[in-house]
Amino acid sequence: MSALNAATARAARPAEVPRTRRAPLTAISGGAARRGSRLDIVRAPLYSKSRVPFFALCATLMILSLVAVLVLNTTLARGSYEMAHLQGEVAQTAQDVQGLQEDLRAAERDLPDKARDLGMVPAENPTMVSLRTGKVVTGTEKGSDE
Numbered sequence: 001m002s003a004l005n006a007a008t009a010r011a012a013r014p015a016e017v018p019r020t021r022r023a024p025l026t027a028i029s030g031g032a033a034r035r036g037s038r039l040d041i042v043r044a045p046l047y048s049k050s051r052v053p054f055f056a057l058c059a060t061l062m063i064l065s066l067v068a069v070l071v072l073n074t075t076l077a078r079g080s081y082e083m084a085h086l087q088g089e090v091a092q093t094a095q096d097v098q099g100l101q102e103d104l105r106a107a108e109r110d111l112p113d114k115a116r117d118l119g120m121v122p123a124e125n126p127t128m129v130s131l132r133t134g135k136v137v138t139g140t141e142k143g144s145d146e
Contacts, residue, residue, distance in 0.1 A: 126139035
């Protein structure tokens with residue numbers, strides 16, 4: 001399309017046509033039919049709808065997704081701190097249990113020596129009282145409490 005044809009096409013369009021209504025399209029006389037190529041003047045489409053609701057929807061979705069990510073991140077961080085605290089308590093409890101078990105083993109090892117120091121001797125024929133029957137049972141007899 002030559003510059004002359006474009007200038008006449010612009011001048012031929014009336015200025016008082018409202019934007020929501022298009023002027024009828026007319027064929028431009030000239031070289032399109034002669035050259036065999038199809039070049040036509042095409043007007044940009046007029047947008048009658050506003051884009052504000054679409055942008056408001058996009059902005060709302062973006063803000064909601066950012067808030068959701070923030071809440072999720074905060075919740076996961078709080079859970080991580082709580083888990084670390086509980087793991088510390090578990091480790092401390094395990095250490096306490098291990099220390100008490102070691103104290104118990106040491107007391108069991110030292111028990112015969114402490115009994116001998118107090119003058120105790122092993123009983124040759126121990127006797128016990130059966131709580132069920134109330135009878136005195138010697139160590140050689142089997143008790144019925146078991």
